[in-house]
Amino acid sequence: MNKILVIEDEEPVLAGMSALLIAENFDVIGAENGKVGVKLAIKNQPDLIICDVTMPELDGYGVLRELRQNPATAMIPFIFLTAKSTKSDLRQGMELGADDYLTKPFTRDELLGAIAARFKKQTVMFEHYSTELQHTEEKVNHLVYYNNLTGLPNRLSLQEQFYQVIAHIDKLPSQSSISILSISLDRFSRVNDVLGYTLGDLLFKSVAERLTMCVSSGDFVAHLQADIFAIILLTDDKTKSDVGVIHDILNTISQPFMLEGHEVFITASIGISRYPSDGGDIDTLIKNASLATFGAKKQGGNTYQFYTSDMQADSVDQLALESSLRRALEREEFQVYYQPQVELKTGNIVGVEALIRWQHPELGLISPATFIPLAEETGLIMPIGEWVLKTACAQTKAWQTAGFSSLRVAVNLSCRQFNQANLGESIVEILNNTGLAPQFLELEITESVLTQNESAAIKTLNKLKLLGIEISIDDFGTGYSSLSYLKKFPFSTLKIDRSFIRNINTDARCKNITMAIIQMSQKLNLKVIAEGVEAAEEVFFLCQHNCDEVQGYLFCRPVPPEELEKLLWKGKRLPIPILI
Structure with a gap:
């Protein structure tokens, strides 16, 4: 039921309009003057306000001015009732934000027609805003869950996908295994340094396409950051091994890329961690796969490494050495x-x-x-x-x-x-x-x-x-x-x-x-x-x-x-x- 606030200082007019609107199944709130009307509008948030122009203390223009300045009531449809019908009176109300005018005396059909027109317009606007809001939500959702450059899912999306896989792990074949692949492009900075960031971005997109082609429909490819990609890889002992897919990826990435007339060669280093032996949550698995990637890079790149527990100790030592290195110059070491x-x-x-x-x-x-x-x-x-x-x-x-x-x-x-x-x-x-x-x-x-x-x-x-x-x-x-x-x-x-x-x-x-x-x-x-x-x-x-x-x-x-x-x-x- 739509709620209508009627602000009218003439008691017979207020009573008559209220009775008419109640008969038409509207929820009606009456206000005998402008000040009361403003308070009731703020308190009750009506769907429509009908307000007389000429009232003592606070007239209709003053009511509308206060309501439009308040964010809580600024968008409520507003219809003026007035015995004045000059252009200047109409212009003054419209400039303040009135939606319509009814000139006294008015008929029942005129009143109901004006109300119906306001609610119809409000419905159209609401549908428009809902559509815009939905589009905005979709854009925000895409920014939150997808990499803006490659269009691949990002880290947050990878996390959610992993837990969905784990939640339904009992439905996977008994021989299935879950591997997390961390894929880093070798010496990618050279591409940006030599060819510029535009071609670097094109290379990212091309790599994303090739990675997607290397996996099955049940696998999940994500672009985590910069030159780092990740894959949730579902394999089994009979038809598909993670090593086989990894070799396909290395071979595919090493094939030349044609970027605006430039032939570009690049390789990748891949680190692999396995669930649940190398971690029970996705953050741990990604971290361990990244450690293995670093090991592959130390071998010269264009290869892969499986995570082992001793990599953790090596990583801690490496981090400590880096921290010391950052202070070594100022300490004159x-x-x-x-x-x-x-x-x-x-x-x-x-x-x-x-x-x-x-x-x-x-x-x-x-x-x-x-x-x-x-x-x-x-x-x-x-x-x-x-x-x-x-x-x-x-x-x-x-x-x-x-x-x-x-x-x-x-x-x-x-x-x-x-x-x-x-x-x-x-x-x-x-x-x-x-x-x-x-x-x-x-x-x-x-x-x-x-x-x-x-x-x-x-x-x-x-x-x-x-x-x-x-x-x-x-x-x-x-x-x-x-x-x-x-x-x-x-x-x-x-x-x-x-x-x-x-x-x-x-x-x-x-x-x-x-x-x-x-x-x-x-x-x-x-x-x-x-x-x-x-x-x-x-x-x-x-x-x-x-x-x-x-x-x-x-x-x-x-x-x-x-x-x-x-x-x-x-x-x-x-x-x-x-x-x-």
């Missing part, structure tokens, strides 16, 4: 060691390579092989690398001032450092602050840095070369397309990787490769430094084939600056074999 580079013609020290070391207060000296990958992964390599560069340049300038004026220093640049937008400006600032001339600084770049974006790398290296800085390619021969890089990039020095040097006297292949590298470098007017020289026989071979310089444990391990300075003052030389 890092040190720069220097390994001499010796000229084979004279046996003299002509340069040093700066190598970072971490003296942990509890764990002792931590190998760079342990913390450098973690620094790369977390982005801490940027401030750490800048500190190494500053420290090495300042130390080398101090040695030059002490009398070793031609000594140079080689510093490794990480991938993140090399790709920063203001690399040249940053290095110039460091050189200016330390006073080291550019020609005494050599920056070592690995081939993996160059593979990401050749054109950008060439521009960066040319800028550095114009500053007078020497550029060295490190670990030569261990990457891809090495020979082509020597033609494209402005290198001044080539470092032969230690993997070739240490087998030079036992492996004919290493011997031939080393000879070829030296000969090729000479033709390209590149200086050659052999790394990892540990035996006199290796020095003899390198002298025979006119290698320029060597560094390695045979002459000196990496040492703190004060020990390196002692070597310089002593004039330590490498004995050079006499060639016959």
